[in-house]
Amino acid sequence: xxxxxxxxxxxxIVAWTGSARGLDQRPVFRAxxxxxxxxxxVRNAGVPVPGLSAADFTLSDNGMVQTIDAIxxxxxxxDVTLFLDTSGSTSGLLNHLKVDLQTIAGLLRPNDRVRLLxxxxxxEDVFGWQPAGGPLPLDHVQVGRISSVYDAxxxxxxxxxxxxxxxxxxxxxxxxxxxxxxxxxxxxxxSRRAEAVLDVVLLSSDPAPQxxxxxxxxxxxxxxxxxxxxxxxxxxxxxxxxxxxxxxxVVSAFQQAFDxxxxxxxLRYTPAHVAHEGWHDLxxxxxGKNYKIRAxxxxxxx
Amino acid sequence: VTRQSKRAESRIADVxxxxxxxxxxxxxxxxxSPGREHAESESREPRCLKPVAGTALRAIPxxxxxxxxxxxxxxxxxxxxxxxxxxxxxxxxxLAVLGATTVLGATLPASSRPPDSATRDLLERxxxxxxxxxxxxxxxSPHISSIRKDLDHSASAWAEMPAVGDxxxxxxxxxxxxxxxxxxxxETEWQAVRSLIETGCEIVRRNPPGLSERLWQLASVAxxxxxxxxxLLLTGQHHLSHASASFPTEPRFRLAKIVMDEMFIDREAxxxxxxxxxxxxxxxxxxxxxxxxxxxDVPAIGAEAHLRAGYLRFQRSAAxxxxxxxxxxxxxxxxxxxxxxxxxxxxxxxxQLGRSAQAEDAFRxxxxxxxxxxxxxxxxxxxxxxxxxxxxxxxxxxRALVAxxxxxxxxxLYGYGDFRMWPRLxxxxxxxxxxx
Numbered sequence: 001x002x003x004x005x006x007x008x009x010x011x012x013i014v015a016w017t018g019s020a021r022g023l024d025q026r027p028v029f030r031a032x033x034x035x036x037x038x039x040x041x042v043r044n045a046g047v048p049v050p051g052l053s054a055a056d057f058t059l060s061d062n063g064m065v066q067t068i069d070a071i072x073x074x075x076x077x078x079d080v081t082l083f084l085d086t087s088g089s090t091s092g093l094l095n096h097l098k099v100d101l102q103t104i105a106g107l108l109r110p111n112d113r114v115r116l117l118x119x120x121x122x123x124e125d126v127f128g129w130q131p132a133g134g135p136l137p138l139d140h141v142q143v144g145r146i147s148s149v150y151d152a153x154x155x156x157x158x159x160x161x162x163x164x165x166x167x168x169x170x171x172x173x174x175x176x177x178x179x180x181x182x183x184x185x186x187x188x189x190x191s192r193r194a195e196a197v198l199d200v201v202l203l204s205s206d207p208a209p210q211x212x213x214x215x216x217x218x219x220x221x222x223x224x225x226x227x228x229x230x231x232x233x234x235x236x237x238x239x240x241x242x243x244x245x246x247x248x249x250v251v252s253a254f255q256q257a258f259d260x261x262x263x264x265x266x267l268r269y270t271p272a273h274v275a276h277e278g279w280h281d282l283x284x285x286x287x288g289k290n291y292k293i294r295a296x297x298x299x300x301x302x
Numbered sequence: 303v304t305r306q307s308k309r310a311e312s313r314i315a316d317v318x319x320x321x322x323x324x325x326x327x328x329x330x331x332x333x334x335s336p337g338r339e340h341a342e343s344e345s346r347e348p349r350c351l352k353p354v355a356g357t358a359l360r361a362i363p364x365x366x367x368x369x370x371x372x373x374x375x376x377x378x379x380x381x382x383x384x385x386x387x388x389x390x391x392x393x394x395x396x397l398a399v400l401g402a403t404t405v406l407g408a409t410l411p412a413s414s415r416p417p418d419s420a421t422r423d424l425l426e427r428x429x430x431x432x433x434x435x436x437x438x439x440x441x442x443s444p445h446i447s448s449i450r451k452d453l454d455h456s457a458s459a460w461a462e463m464p465a466v467g468d469x470x471x472x473x474x475x476x477x478x479x480x481x482x483x484x485x486x487x488x489e490t491e492w493q494a495v496r497s498l499i500e501t502g503c504e505i506v507r508r509n510p511p512g513l514s515e516r517l518w519q520l521a522s523v524a525x526x527x528x529x530x531x532x533x534l535l536l537t538g539q540h541h542l543s544h545a546s547a548s549f550p551t552e553p554r555f556r557l558a559k560i561v562m563d564e565m566f567i568d569r570e571a572x573x574x575x576x577x578x579x580x581x582x583x584x585x586x587x588x589x590x591x592x593x594x595x596x597x598x599d600v601p602a603i604g605a606e607a608h609l610r611a612g613y614l615r616f617q618r619s620a621a622x623x624x625x626x627x628x629x630x631x632x633x634x635x636x637x638x639x640x641x642x643x644x645x646x647x648x649x650x651x652x653x654q655l656g657r658s659a660q661a662e663d664a665f666r667x668x669x670x671x672x673x674x675x676x677x678x679x680x681x682x683x684x685x686x687x688x689x690x691x692x693x694x695x696x697x698x699x700x701r702a703l704v705a706x707x708x709x710x711x712x713x714x715l716y717g718y719g720d721f722r723m724w725p726r727l728x729x730x731x732x733x734x735x736x737x738x
Contacts, residue, residue, distance in 0.1 A: 117703075122676045122714045125703040142489060146714060151680060158683055158699040160692070181650075181681055181713075190687060214492035214529040217565045217717020278690060300692045 034270055035069065036061070036301075039166060039197050039238055040284050041264040041294040048263040049291055057267060060283045064273045072266040077111035077165050079129065080258070081156045081196070085173035086118045087147035088216070090203060097172065097250065098138045104254045108132030113165075119144025123152045145216050149173050150180035150187045153233065157194040167196035168261045169239075172250055174203045175227040179218025184229050191233035192297050193279070197264075199239040199257035200230045201250050238296045264294075276301045416463075417456035421449050425460060428479045429472070433732040436479075440486040450483050450495055457498075461505050471738050474514045477502030478731055481521055485724065492529045499526055499534060503544050511548050514734040519545040520720070521727040523558050528721030532569070532576050535562040554720055557603045560593040561719040564610060587614050605635030609643055613716075616651050624651050639712045639722055642671045646678050646713060658685055674705035677713035 038059070042049040054068040082104070084097060105114055110133060116126040118141060127137050153171055161167040182190070191198060231241040240260070242253040267284070274280065284295045417425060428436045440446060457480060461473040480498040487495045499522050506518050523545050526534040534541040535558070542562075546555040566576050567590065571583045581589070591614045597607035612627025625648060632644035649664030665682035669675065679702035687695040715722045 122711045123703070124706075128704070145489065154684065155676075155680060155699055155703060158687070158696055160696050181677060182684060186684055186688070190684070193687065193692075214488065214531070215569070217530060218568075300690055 035268055036271060036280075036299060037166075037266055037268045038282060038284060038295050039261070039264050039266055041238065041260055041292075042286060043260075043292045043294075044289075048260065049286075050263070052265060052286065054267070056286055057265075058283075058285045058287055059267060059269060061269075061271050061280050062274045063281070066269040066272060068267050068269050070268040072268075073263070076266055077109070077113070078258075078261065079161065079165050079167045080108065080112060080114045081117060081159075081167065081169045082114060083117045083152050083156050083169065083171040083173065084141070085147075085149060085152070085171070085203070086120075086141060086144040087149075087176070087178070088143060089147065089176050090174050091143040093203060094141070094143065098141060100250045100254075101136055101138060103249070103251045105130075105132065105134075105136050107251075107255060107258060116141075117152055117156055119146050119148070119152070121145050123148065123155050145214075147176065147178040147216060147218060148180040148182075149175065149177040149230075150182040150184070153198065153230070154182045154187060154190055157190060157196050157198060157237070160195055166261070166266065168258070169196050169198045169237075170254060170257055171198065171200045171230070172203060172244075173200065173230070175200075175230050178216070184226070187229065187233055188236065191236040193300060194237050194296070195299065196237060197239040197261060197296070198234045198237040199261070200234045200241045201253040201257070202227055202230065202241055202243045203250070204243070204245050235294070236297060238294045240294065271301070274301075415456055416459050418448075418452045420445065421452040421456065422460070424449065425453075425476065425479050428482070429475045431732075431736050433735075437482050437486075437728075440482055443486070446483065446486055447491065447494070450487060450491070450498065453480055453483055454497055454501060457501055458505055468738075470509045471514075471735070473505045473509055474518055474738070475735060477506045477518055478521075478728075478735060481518070481525060481728065481731075484525055485728070488525065488528055492531070496526070496529060496531055496534060500541055503541055507544060507548060514731065514738055516549050516552065517727060517731040517734050519548060520552070520554060521724065521731050523555060524720040524722075524724045524727055527558060527562065527719035528724060530562075530565065530718065532562075532566060532574070535559070536566065536576055553597070553600050553603045556600070557597060557606060558719050560590060560597070560607075561610065563593065564590045564614065565717045565719075584618070587618060590614060605631045605633075605637065605640050608634065609640050609647070612644075613647055616647060616654075619654075621651050621655050638671055639715075642668050642675065642678070642712045643716065645671065646681070649678070649681060653681070653685065658689070661685060672712070674701045675713075676702045676711045 040057070042052060050073075052071075054071045057068055057071075059066050059068055082101065084101065086094060090097075101116070108114060110131075112132040113129045114132060114136070115129045116136065116138075117123055118126055121144070123146075124144075126141065130136065149171075153169070156169045156171070159167060227241075234241050239257070242256060244250045244253045271280070278301060279298055280301050281298045282296065284293055286293060416422070424436050424439065440449070443449065453476075457476045461476045462469060463472070466472070480502040484495040484498045502518070502522060506515055509515050523535075523542055526541055536542075542555060542559055546552070546559075549555065563586070566574075567583055567586045570576050570580065570586060591611050594607045594611040594614070598604050598611075600607070608627045609631035612624045612631060615621075615624035615627060628644045628648045628651070631640055632648075635641050635644070645664050645668035649661045649668065652658075652661035652664055662682060662685050665678045665685070668678040669682070672678075679698045683695040683698040683702075686692075686698070710722070712722070720727075
């Protein structure tokens with residue numbers, strides 16, 4: 001290699017570094033080998049705390065304090081997975097929920113995306129990822145033949161967020177599971193390690209389900225109606241549970257969950273002094289303040 | 303007078319159809335959410351079902367003059383005098399209804415009037431072999447409920463219309479059209495459409511057993527299994543017994559009866575009154591397992607019987623016995639449904655035993671048989687994620703949610719017996735009608 005070649009390569013590196021620095025003005029968030037992003041909700045007396053900077057946070061990865069490279073708020077587009085429990089026990093709510101879903105879709109920002117999971121003969125992705133803004137194609141949404149709430153939440157959570165996007169899962173369910181392959185302990189474990197934030201809107205029971213629908217063949221086992229499990233699962237992802245009384249619009253519960261997520265901070269750091277592979281425990285704090293902080297508890301590296 | 307007469311006919315038909323009250327429990331009643339009220343409703347039973355012993359039908363006039371049917375429970379605890387009194391009351395009301403009908407000049411039973419024009423148009427197109435488009439229209443039709451009600455009353459009249467073609471063929475045509483209507487509303491109006499099956503059965507059984515009659519019975523039982531319909535499949539003079547009586551050597555009817563017994567174990571445990579004698583779950587499982595054994599050597603269904611016997615063992619935590627049954631099922635079957643489930647359930651059994659690597663292998667074998675199927679993808683994904691391999695776990699779920707493989711997930715259809723065969727059976731039935 002000649003000196004001329006070396007100079008050319010050096011110039012190219014300098015030029016690339018310059019452009020990369022320019023790009024750094026716009027935060028790039030991605031959980032991966034080199035950088036990790038963490039959604040952090042900071043609230044004071046129930047109200048989101050604005051205006052914090054990277055210096056206000058401490059973040060440790062497997063016990064090692066990390067340097068926060070970037071902090072983002074609001075601007076990062078959100079992918080929202082809505083899971084609508086269309087099992088027989090919520091069938092009396094179905095038409096109301098369809099109306100609510102259209103309203104919910106209208107609350108998303110232009111850069112956000114939405115997909116809808118519901119029950120049919122299995123957990124169905126009704127229309128795939130849709131850009132926000134347009135009406136949702138809900139004509140074919142009807143009472144499903146399964147009631148596998150844990151399965152649906154598992155399938156919703158099992159997704160690595162796309163580059164530059166965050167993933168929020170909102171489950172609208174009465175919390176009554178039947179016939180799931182995923183057991184309660186597994187759901188807890190998966191929630192602890194998921195890269196999405198789960199919020200659960202717990203619908204009150206339906207006093208008048210559609211009795212004309214045929215029954216399913218699932219088994220109902222002890223603990224299947226354990227709402228606390230879903231509340232715990234949400235908390236483990238850094239999300240929370242909301243409630244909606246029977247036939248109350250779930251829009252306000254969604255709005256609360258979405259706003260909370262939108263107003264949460266997104267911290268990015270490059271792990272240092274820890275092995276890339278394996279499970280990483282995360283701890284996030286705002287020292288000296290008595291804020292309520294919610295964030296996911298860890299991630300898989302490598 | 304004509305309008306009044308039709309109204310009276312309609313009332314009688316309603317009364318006949320509604321002769322048995324049945325409690326239907328929503329999911330919220332199954333003892334899992336204390337404090338929830340259970341809903342109780344009276345649903346319509348197929349018209350050819352006989353009242354079960356110890357019950358009496360009573361036609362009761364409402365304030366608005368309509369007649370409603372009500373089942374009065376005169377169960378084992380009721381005294382003979384009370385039961386006799388109830389039967390007498392019911393008889394008195396029946397006579398009153400019949401008398402009124404006669405006075406109004408209504409001499410034809412409700413089921414013998416011709417169909418309305420919209421139903422007739424669809425039916426005649428179906429008769430001419432326009433099967434696919436008629437079925438597609440029924441699936442999308444906003445008037446499907448009207449068509450169903452009309453057909454319920456007019457199927458027999460259409461089939462028996464004098465001097466119009468081969469009456470034997472017309473019977474199977476109208477009964478098959480009824481199945482298409484029932485399928486279009488299975489998920490939403492099962493309690494209403496189930497009577498179409500019994501009406502169709504009544505019409506088809508007027509023919510001597512033949513190919514199209516056999517296919518009709520197989521398709522109708524498959525549909526009833528899809529509806530998880532206890533009255534059609536288990537009780538008294540049920541539809542399945544009619545099908546079995548018409549085709550006594552048909553092995554799938556033998557299997558269907560035991561599959562439904564298996565599937566109703568949970569419902570019995572939840573308090574539904576399905577059998578003359580209530581048994582514990584364990585006792586019922588033993589009976590069903592023994593019944594499956596009797597089918598092991600029947601070539602057409604032996605593999606599936608092994609599979610289902612294995613699942614019963616799995617539920618009872620008899621893992622080794624379950625695995626042995628799944629291996630036999632896999633060895634004997636060339637049916638992807640059975641082969642997939644043999645691997646999938648082996649995987650679940652192995653996972654339960656903590657043999658994770660072997661469980662993963664079994665789930666992978668299941669996915670080789672039916673790629674991207676949700677149940678095995680999900681089970682394998684959970685195993686991989688727990689082992690710290692999220693990338694493959696995510697990819698499995700991504701593909702499973704997007705793929706929508708056909709046939710549908712065997713695990714989710716496991717409890718619906720031969721309902722999985724409905725798409726194939728209805729095509730065969732249409733072909734048989736075309737050739738007839």
